[in-house]
Amino acid sequence: MLFYNAWGVHKLAKKRKNRREAEPMGYLVGYARVSTQDQNLSLQIDALRKAGVKEDNLHVEKVSAGSKTRHALDLAIKDLREGDTLVVWRLDRFARSMRDLYARLDRVYAKGAYFRSLTEQFDFGTITGKLVLGILGLVAEFERQLISQRTSAGIQSWKDRGGGKWGRASALTEKQIVEAGKMLNSKRDPMSGPQVAEHFKVSTPTIYKHWKLNRSRRGGPRFIRKFPEE
Numbered sequence: 001m002l003f004y005n006a007w008g009v010h011k012l013a014k015k016r017k018n019r020r021e022a023e024p025m026g027y028l029v030g031y032a033r034v035s036t037q038d039q040n041l042s043l044q045i046d047a048l049r050k051a052g053v054k055e056d057n058l059h060v061e062k063v064s065a066g067s068k069t070r071h072a073l074d075l076a077i078k079d080l081r082e083g084d085t086l087v088v089w090r091l092d093r094f095a096r097s098m099r100d101l102y103a104r105l106d107r108v109y110a111k112g113a114y115f116r117s118l119t120e121q122f123d124f125g126t127i128t129g130k131l132v133l134g135i136l137g138l139v140a141e142f143e144r145q146l147i148s149q150r151t152s153a154g155i156q157s158w159k160d161r162g163g164g165k166w167g168r169a170s171a172l173t174e175k176q177i178v179e180a181g182k183m184l185n186s187k188r189d190p191m192s193g194p195q196v197a198e199h200f201k202v203s204t205p206t207i208y209k210h211w212k213l214n215r216s217r218r219g220g221p222r223f224i225r226k227f228p229e230e
Helices: 001-021 042-050 069-081 098-110 127-159 173-183 195-200 204-210
Strands: 028-034 060-061 085-088 114-117 209-212 223-225
Touching: 028 069, 042 060, 042 127, 060 069, 069 098, 085 209, 098 114, 127 173, 173 195, 173 204, 173 209, 173 223, 195 204
Parallel strands: 028 060, 028 085, 085 114
Antiparallel strands: 209 223
């Protein structure tokens, strides 16, 4: 009986050893993404840090899920070495379509690395995990298409009811836009884009959204209006 128990303990210890050897032993490489400049990355970044991702291995970006270019994600995958793990807060931060999901996972696995989602607690390296991963990917793609359809329907309904201009209100009034142009083109003391932005308490890109540098100046103004008066 004692021999049986000892053998059982030996088998259990060996099983645990093999399990430890199968677990990722490299670095954790984190990736976080939001779709717009107005959204905050703090929730994802805090979760990744709590999971053990070091600051030097953290890649973040603000880009739409449908964008074909993901510079930060490409860098994150490029940084992976054998045994490392790519960590995301949620699966839809990594991919929003099945095609992108499997294509990116292939790139991760080709590096000899692992993939982990903090929200979906599954081992995606197992057969069951891969099955769950496929289901979750389909759900994420379905949700994205559903949201897109609802948004399009809402915009069309707004237009049909005679709604005004769709989208976020301009940060500057027409009067302020004209005044900004005068500041940029002042002959006595012209101001730079950042200085004008600070004057109106807006971002520099907001100023350059309405005014662009006149590269074929030839005695004309330094900056010219991008769009006609709204």
